[in-house]
Amino acid sequence: MTDLITLRGVQKYYGDYHALRDINLTIREGEFFSLLGPSGCGKTTLLRVIAGFEGVSGGTVMISGRDMSDVPPNKRPTNMVFQSYAIFPHLTVGQNVAFGLRTRRDIAKSQHAALVKEALHLVGLDGYENRASHAMSGGQRQRVALARALILKPKVLLLDEPLSALDKKMREHMQVELIRLQRHIGITFILVTHDQEEALVMSDRIAVMFAGEIGQLDDPETLYRRPNSRRVAEFIGKMNFLPAQVTGIDGAVTLDIAGFGVTQVPHVQVPEGAVIGPAAVGIRPETLAILFEGETASRHETTATVDEVVYYGDMTYYDVRVKDVPEPLTIAMKNLIGRPVLEVGAQTRIGWDERAIVVF
């Protein structure tokens, strides 16, 4: 895939507040890209910088190889779906969708109606042209916003937390629809979200942002399985942390993990430049297992005491204490047929696998 958007050393100040710190980023043609992070991390600012609503304090934004510094938002090949959707309440659905065509001299007026029809069809709102826009439901407004942006055939569609205003069911439905839509029209989507699950489900690649910086940029699986820092690991999913010692780095890396003992992991699981000395290891709840009677661990096992049980229906989450580990470890277990739910205080064996370990 070719590069579409390149950000080089982008800085943004609001007075003394440093909103974006040296952002370097390349977004490719046709990919579904997400900016993920907690509120205030700068993800929306970054999106607005790409759209042109915010100028930069330093660095450059290039779209299709062209420097965008002096290009106002109305001249950029980007279109946006706003968090509030910003559907013009004084215009009908059709007029909203056709809004951007007014300034497009290259499109003949006679084509407008057909284009509106096509755009509404794309988002599943056939025949809504003459509806009053303020009478639409949240999900419908979002579709109007999408149609209004897509009718202009932008190179990039920017989506600012587009699903946050919808209820859970509608949100999940729209996630799937957005993915389908993106595959169908094949243009680049850039999504801003604070919902890690949403980002994992929808994206080809995700940039996780903290305090104006990109913490990690990877595809969803790498991001989940190999987070490069504790804060990324904590923000995406849940992770247990255990103190450990790195005792050898020749060939494989040798680790002495509190409560778990000594094991060896390949270099890919360890950050570059790791040295002998104290470290932390992370391990996801679903990669640990409670060993019920008659079960044996595939790799290693150790003993633990059940500290807390949270029953979720399909899953049970156990907090267990392991000797020499300061914090309780969380284990996620599927409630398979015949598998009992343990009580607080029960002694149990737990199984673990060194391939699931991440070293920080």
Place this chain on the structure above:
Amino acid sequence: MSLRVYVIAYLIFLYAPIALLPVFAFNDGTIIAFPLSGFTTQWFTELTQNAALHAAVRNSLVIAACTAVFATILGLCAARAGAMSDFRGKKGITGFIMLPLVLPEIIVAVSLLVVLRQVLGLSLGNWTIIMAHVLICTPFSIAILNGAFAALDPAMEEAALDLGESRWSAFRLVTLPLVMPGIVSSMLIAFTISLDEFIIAFFLTGANPTMPVYIWGLLRFPSSLPVIMALGTILVALSILLLTIAEIFRRRGVRRAGGTDTGGFL
């Protein structure tokens, strides 16, 4: 319950003077006092024949119309700036523009008089009153238009920009229609204030009196009082009409911009 009784008594206190207006306007007697002496429409007929009054009314209408337009333009500038980015000193500047709201009107009147007459040596006329009225009406316009702009989603204009419109056309196509009810409401309020304003007009009026200045002159002649009552009745009816229209537009504006109504002109 006793609170309700009190509030009703208060409303009676508020409306008492106005309620008397039509009573004496249709009373067939030259003395404005009880007992009443009979029904007549004579005072309304006299109104239609008073050329000096007609001139004063025309004057006031011109002044009020100009004031409404200029105050609303200034109010639009301030309210739009208010909805945009903050900068150092913005609060202070806005406070200063709103100052005439609490400044005693006589201070505005005499200070303008001093500058116009004594310092600049200009002669007074309708335009001097318009200038002063714009000054005191602008804060009201700002208050009304602030409400209209506050109810407006800032993403609306950005969406228009994003869809290819220039800054000006985004304002014209999206913001302006959405705040239009606020603009109408602001013009009507400014018009009403200017039409009724006496304290400043009395100082700054030139050869042609405004309607309140003319009424002030009549108040000294007992024989002309019934005619004033008739005029007052018409003015009250007109004011209520204008205010009702203003209120309807203000509400429509808040609704159209998608906000919820918090009520009130201030």
Place this chain on the structure above:
Amino acid sequence: MARRTSLSPDQTRSITLLGVPFAYALLLLAVPLGAIILFSFWTQDFMTVDTTFTTANYREIWDSPIYGLLLQRSLMVSGIVTAVTVVLAYPVAYFISFHVKPSRKSLWLFLITIPFWTSYLIRVFLWKVILGYNGVINSGLLELGVITEPLTFILYNVNAVIITLAHAFAPFAILPIFVVLEKIDRSLLEASQDLGESKFSTFLRITLPLSMPGVVGAVLIVFIPTIGDYVTPELMGGAGGKLIANMIQTQFLQLNNAPLGAALAVVAMLCVTAISLIFVFLNRKYLRGRS
């Protein structure tokens, strides 16, 4: 650093826009106010203005008892009007905020504001009709046999001025109090009652202190402009009910002594500002003392 002080385009636009009404206010408010202060240090003899700097006007105001008396009376009348207006208005604001259905609130506010927008001069004059010798009150009371002679203490004196002004400024007092009452989180009141306070003590300990900013706003918005009114004292006050604004008007329009009038205006404005600032300061201190 340059980037920290430079303005964003949005800020620049905002400044440009606000600059227009600001320039207007500067030109028509700040400049005239400056001029009137300057003028108060000059003198005038019939039509010729002597521009030599002198404090003669201020000395005259200080020396002649009439100005002090008028100023004192003005401040007193404004003070009483303010107190009466605000005290009477508070329950109404409270009623609309707490006892009127949300959908009807706009209508009530509208009802309150209508009388305020109708011709001021005629409204003042009608109070004369109500309070006069053959007025509504006197003829009513005579008819009922409550009195045998018309009451005379209700017209052409300070009382009449106070009643009329209290009427004229009613909405100005109600609206700011209402706005603040509306912002009070209703769950605070429930919390207070849940913690054992009665309805009345909840009002005293929660509602009233929280609504003080509105009361302060109401006080200022009534107190300051009443000083500048000369219509009501002229029509209602009789000989003993004239106020400082009447004197300012007389100096400017009848005696042609604009500099003295300007000095009076400056003095009146300073007094009002000083009293307002003291009031705001004391109120802040009181509120801080409570919390």
